[in-house]
Amino acid sequence: MDADRVGDAFAAVPRTWFLPPSQQPRASYDGPLDIGHRQTNSQPRTVESMLRLLDVRPGDRVLDVGSGSGWTTGLLAHLTGPEGEVLGLELEPDLVEFGRTNLTHGGWPWARIEPARPGVYGDPAGAPYDRILVSAEAPELPTALVDQLAPAGRMVIPVHGVMLLVEARGDGQPEVSRHGYYRFVPLR
Template identity: 35%
Template sequence: MALLIDSLIEEGWLKTPKIIEAFRKIKRVDFLPKGMENLAELNEALPIGCGQTISQPLVVAFMIEQLQPQPGEKILDIGSGSGWTTALLAEIVGDKGKVIAMEIIPELKKFGEKNVAKYNFIKRGQVQFICTDGSKGYEKEAPFDGILVSASIQQAEVPRTWKEQLKIGGRIVTPIGSSIWLLTKKSEKNFEEIEYPGFAFVPLITS
């Protein structure tokens, strides 16, 4: 993984020291299905079962750089899948922060939970897994400092529940179609929006 991380730094996808450190500590190989370990260094999305993928490292790096999570923050990770992004976020927010991982597919929720457990984040209370529809957010733990979505929403608008469950100053990073959008909450009703086109994602499954 070291060579891949170095190339992501050289190409400008990874920039922030705390995020780079998390990528070096949290090994992608620990989040792949058995028999796929030799593919961990590939800079591409890989199948993890149930029609879902572990995202391309370049895309994960870009999205976390846009989210800019900070130590002590509470992050909602929607479409947590393999748990790799969840663990990266947990490493960044640290022991005073928290990550709520939402996965609608029960088998993948168990798979991600098992993978993240290798790093003791769950035991320490830094990560909580929820098996439900992520499009509704998670009111019980709101408000969040950041919301990261790893599957593409198919409607033109970000769900109102996500916007409502975000703190003022917080960020949402989500795919919409084939673009990644960064939304920053300036006030209760005002969001700054930036679009980054040219990406590909599996669709977000809703109930």
């Protein structure tokens, strides 16, 4: 992905919009910030790395698993542009509402946040997706999410402390590469 596109997204989608008022003065801090409900707004450097690996293109259909405060959903919406579609999923009902409210700052009608269904990874009914971003750590690579990738699709997901890039291939066997060590809240 063109490095400027990710940088432009960060400039266009300020982290401040997606933080509780008590955390807004700390928006420039390069670390995770508490958003309540044992969840965090992820470290900017980590989000940037994930977005570069994901390589979102204009017009992509993107699934944002663990959308939290909605920041990644907004960043993804900027990257897909109005010809794309972004679905954020979040388990915590209060954060679904918080994220939805936060998204209104950017005016991205092609992006939305919906409640995740407990025990269901992603959005099987809405698949396939060109890109899937997972902002919670899985104990192992969830086949259910891999199966939701479109041909030539990409997923970025932390698994057992390692950031993985999963690329769908025509033969049905995904290509998986490792990209550093990270800590996230658990994927439920």
